[in-house]
Amino acid sequence: MNPINDLARAALPTATRHPLAWVPTLYLAQGLPFYAVALVAGLMYKSMGVPNEQIARWTGLLGLAWVFKALWSPFLELARSKRGVVVCFQLAGGCALAAMALALQMSSWFALSIGLFAIVALASSTHDICADGIYIASLSERQQAAYAGWQGAFFNAAKFVSMGGLVMLAGYLEDRMGTRAAWATVFGLLGALMAALGLYHLWALPDTPGAARGKQGVDSVASTLLDVIRAFFAKPGIWLAILFIILFRAGEGQIQTIGPLFLRDARELGGLGLSTAQVGAVYGTAGTIAFLAGSIAGGYFTASLGLRRAMPFLIVAMNLPNLVFWYLSVAQPESLGVIAVGLGVEMFGYGFGFVGMILFIMQVVAPGPYQTAHYALGSGFMQLGFVLFKMVSGDIQGALGYRDFFLWVLVAALPVLVLSRFVWRYAPEAKLSAS
Incomplete structure (x- = not known):
């Protein structure tokens, strides 16, 4: 049966x-x-x-x-x-x-x-x-x-x-x-x-x-699966592209894991002491709306500028708003409105910048005879980057405390910003210019 x-x-x-x-x-x-x-x-x-x-x-x-x-x-x-x-x-x-x-x-x-x-x-x-x-x-x-x-x-x-x-x-x-x-x-x-x-x-x-x-x-x-995998790893510059994909999510994997826990933790422990319901309210409403708006805006921005020229701006947009968490950890505001506005800024930047990775996999990594399968493999490496940094984020936060952890997250974004200058060497240029 x-x-x-x-x-x-x-x-x-x-x-x-x-x-x-x-x-x-x-x-x-x-x-x-x-x-x-x-x-x-x-x-x-x-x-x-x-x-x-x-x-x-x-x-x-x-x-x-x-x-x-x-x-x-x-x-x-x-x-x-x-x-x-x-x-x-x-x-x-x-x-x-x-x-x-x-x-x-x-x-x-x-x-x-x-x-x-x-x-x-x-x-x-x-x-x-x-x-x-x-x-x-x-x-x-x-x-x-x-x-x-x-x-x-x-x-x-x-x-x-x-x-x-x-x-x-x-x-x-x-x-x-x-x-x-x-x-x-x-x-x-x-x-x-x-x-x-x-x-x-x-x-x-x-x-x-x-x-x-x-x-x-x-x-x-x-x-066929073995053929797909061989063809994927035979692409010129693929290991540099994989490293770029994994590092792209270094800051995001950590902030999206620890951020909600920071909001919940008691103020004497460095958190904001919000209730479960309050975290749901700021993330599930203002945060979600800001993320959607950022995603739409990031798509139009990248379409007008071209992926290669837009990528540094997308990386900065995705990571610089994480300063909001550092500010919240220092100021520890009690106003839920102030916290919601801050998280809205962070989630807008996250949505704006994340468009870059989706298009990078689609336009740089996936093209070829197995485009759909190679997009799936590229997406797998994208998720791997998120998982790897997510898994270690709790240990890093425990060692540094919330304030220094949020500064560390900004530092963790620098390698991919540097790498973005070199990752285009083998990219199909025709697909990366603005139309």
């Missing part, structure tokens, strides 16, 4: 749904488990009294699922139904999130929760591959462009739901029913939401068959 195929057959044959019936919900379902692991987990552990270095180390390790997903992505073509794969992994992720409600009541809750988050991460990263595959296979190029805005908007809406909704709810419930019960309720609701989306997509998603079948298909896919 194959549960993926059984689920695919269980869906009644229907006419193809309008893209708006499934594109927004598909990318909401892609974003919810990602942000649960990347952001919500850290704030839960902070509320439960876990030290910063352990939070950074373990949540960083969980991010490896998105680093290596390109290695098993070709084998998903062996499934008879991409819709069945998507639904299965949405339900699996939902069950793991709901099980967190029980795990948090156990004496070994920390180990159990890490195990469940690992299941969520693997399910989510694998789900992403087939979700993107359905989007590409089911829509024409014109439709892909037309609905790309919905795709990005609802992936980021998941951040708003997670940080602006669920984290605020957790903070509200912490004061009324205790920390463990509050977070158990939140993850129970999140699991139920994922399960509901999975059942809805059993009806709503278009079905796209896999390309390979049987043992011969496995051998063929494995051979």
Whole structure:
């Protein structure tokens, strides 16, 4: 019995749904488990009294699922139904999130929760591959462009739901029913939401068959994967490009991990002493809106100037606003409005600059006969840079304290700024000039 195929057959044959019936919900379902692991987990552990270095180390390790997903992505073509794969992994992720409600009541809750988050991460990263595959296979190029805005908007809406909704709810419930019960309720609701989306997509998603079948298909896919990897590492200047990609996220990986924990930590420990609900409010509302605005502005800026000329400005824009955290650690303002404005500036710069890395992978690293696969490999190295610096950020912050740590984050951005002068040597110049 194959549960993926059984689920695919269980869906009644229907006419193809309008893209708006499934594109927004598909990318909401892609974003919810990602942000649960990347952001919500850290704030839960902070509320439960876990030290910063352990939070950074373990949540960083969980991010490896998105680093290596390109290695098993070709084998998903062996499934008879991409819709069945998507639904299965949405339900699996939902069950793991709901099980967190029980795990948090156990004496070994920390180990159990890490195990469940690992299941969520693997399910989510694998789900992403087939979700993107359905989007590409089911829509024409014109439709892909037309609905790309919905795709990005609802992936980021998941951040708003997670940080602006669920984290605020957790903070509200912490004061009324205790920390463990509050977070158990939140993850129970999140699991139920994922399960509901999975059942809805059993009806709503278009079905796209896999390309390979049987043992011969496995051998063929494995051979193609080896070809893809060989071609990737044979690109001129690829190791310099990989180093650039990894270092690009040096500051971001640390600030996005420690920043929310700094906001939560007590003032006598150098933090701002905000409640869980307040952190959810400033990050999930003002922060998310500023990030989206920065992303849009960064795209237009880069299109007008050209990637090569824009890149130094994008690196500075992504890292210089981190001075906001140093200012907050020194001034320790009590006004939530001042803190929200500061974080808005930081998140705008983050969104503005991050565009540079997406375009660098797309225009410099990916071009060639395996463009899609090489984009996935480049994205994996991008995530690896985030994970590596995320994992060590807690230890560095513990050794330096918050003030000096935020200065260190600025220093960590200098190598990639220097490297940006040399990384274009083998770049396809035709794709890098402004049109």
